[in-house]
Amino acid sequence: MSDLLNTLPPDPIYDRREKIRAITAKTLRRRTRLSQLFVGAISTTLVIALVPLVLVLYTIVQRGGSDLTLAFVTKLPQVPTIGQQNAIGGIGNAIVGTLIVAAMAAAMAIPLSLILGLYLVEMNTRLARIFRGGVEILSGIPSILLGVFAYIFIVIPQHHFSAFAASVALALLMTPVITKAVETAIRGVPDAVTEAGLALGARRSVVARRVVLPAARPGIITGTLLALARAMGETAPLLLIIGATDSSTWDLNPFHSMSALPTLTYFYSNSSFPSQHRAAWGVALVLVVLVLILNVTSRLISARLSRRAQA
C-alpha cells in the first residue's frame, strides 16, 4: 500500500501549498508587525479627526460660558461707550431673529420639499431625472451665491435689507437637503404599505398624504432637523442680505433688517471693543447650543429608527 503511494507522481498542488506555507511563515512576523503599525496609524487619524471637535467645543465653553446669563440671552445689545466699555447688554434680539428667520425658511422649504420629494419618487421620467440632477447641483452651490441671488432678487427690488430675503436664501439652501431626505424616506416605505392603500381603492394623492408620507415621517423629520441646524448656523448669505448686524432694537418686522446670531458673532469678532470680542464667544456658544440641540435630536431619532429596523 505504501509502495503504491510512493510510486504515485508528486502532487503539484501539495508542493505549492507547502512552499507558500514556508514563505508565509517566514514573512508572518514582519507582516503582522506592519499590519499593527498600519492599524495604529489609521487609529491615530481617528484621534486627530476628533481633536478639533474637542478643542472648538472646549474653547467656546471656556471663553463663552461666563456670558451665559439670563440677562445676556434676554436683553438688547448695548453699544459700548468710552465710559462704559464693558457694558455689552444682551443678545435677545439676535436669538429671536435667528429663530424667526429659520422658522420662515422652514415654512417655505418643508412643504416645497415634500412635494418635490413626492415628484421625484412618483415620476420615473427623464425630466424627473434631470430635475434630480439640478437639485443635487444646487445642494453643492456655495451658500454665498444664494445670498447674491437673494440680494438681486429681493433686496434690490425692495430697496432694503430684510429678514425675509435671508429666509428665502436659507430656504433655497434647505430645500435640496430636505427633498433628498423625503425621497430617501419614501423609497424606504415598504411597497406592501403603498399597495395596500391603492388596493383599498384610495386615490394616489390620498395614499401619498395619508399612507406614504406618515410612514416616511421619521426619516423626513431627521432630514429636516439636520437641514434646519445647518441653515441656522449659515452666515455667508446673511452677511449680504439681512443688514444691520449691530441692530439693537426689538424690531421684528420680517421685511426689515434683523439681528441674527451668526452675523452678530462675525460683527463682534471684527469689533474694535475688547468687550465685544469677548462677547463674540458668548454669542457663538448660544448659536452652537441651538444648532447642536437640533442636530443631536435628529441623530437620536435616526438611531432609534435604525434600531427599530434591526429589531
Place this chain on the structure above:
Amino acid sequence: MNQSTKSLLSRRNASDSPRAKGARGESDRFYVWTLRGFAALFSAILLEFVYSIVHQSWPAWTHEGLTLLTGTTWNPANSVYGGLPLILDTVISTLVALLFAVPVGLGTALVLNFVLPRRLQTITASMVELLAAIPSVVYGLWGLYVLVPWMSTTIQPWLGRLSGGAWPFSGDPLGAGIMLASTVLAVMILPTIVAISRDVIAALPKDLNEGALSLGASRSQVLRKVILPSAKSGILGAISLGAGRALGETVAVLMVIGGNAQMPRSLFSVGATLASTIATEYTEASPGNVAALGALAVILMVLTAAVNAFARRLVRRTGALSS
C-alpha cells in the same frame, strides 16, 4: 436604482384602463399636475438663480473679457478687475486643505469600518459628523483668536526654521493667511470626506474583505491592497465633494485668510478667495464693481458645480449615495 416599484405612476397603464377613468382619474390627474407644477416652479427658481447672477456679471465680461480670469491685480477701487489671485487663492487653499484632510479622512473611514467594535462605530461616526454641524462663523472665530496666535508664534516660525525660509514656507509668520485658511478648511471638510468614503467602503461586498483575509492577507494588506483600490472611484468622489465645500466656504476663510487680494507667494501669504471677496465687497460695491463681483460669482458657480457634478457621478456609481 431607478427601478422604483414605489412609483405609483409606473402602474399608470393599469389605472388608465377605461374602468379607472371618471372622477378618480380626474383627481389623480390633479395630483400629478400639482407635483409637476411645483417641480416646474422650482426649476424656474433655479434658472432664475443662474440667470440673475450671469445677467448681473454680463457688463464685466463684455468690458473686461478674459482679464477677469487672467489679470493678476484685483483692485476694484481703481477699476482693475483681475481675478487670477482670487482664483489661485481659492484653488490653493482647497488643495492644501485636501492634503491635510484626505489622509486623516480615509484613515478615519477605515477605522470606523474595520477596526472599531460595532457598538462604537455609530457613536464615533456621529462625533466626527458633529464637526459638520458647527457653524462656519464659529470655526472662523476659533481660527482668528486661537489658531492665528498659535500659527504665528509656534507653527510658522518652526516651519520657517526647518525649511530655512525656503518656498513654500517663506515670508513673515503672520498667522493669518492661506495656510491657516487651509487648516480650518481641512477641519470643515473632514466630516464630508469621512461620511461619504465610509458609506462607499461599507457598500463594498463583504466577500472582498473575507476572501482576502481567508487567503492569509494581513489586516493592512486587506485594507491597502483590496479595500482602498476597490473603493477608489467612490473615495475620489468623496474627496471631490469635500473640495466642492472648501471652494465655496466663505465666512471661516474670510476671517482667517487676511483679506488681501494679491498673487500668492507662499503658504504664509495673506490672500482672499472668490467667496470671501464677494462677501466683503458685494454690499458696498459701486455699479461697475457689482458686475465684476457678479463675474466672480459666476466663476465660483461654474467651479463648484463642475466639481460637484463630477463627484456625484463617481459616488453614484458605487451605489452609496442612495443610502
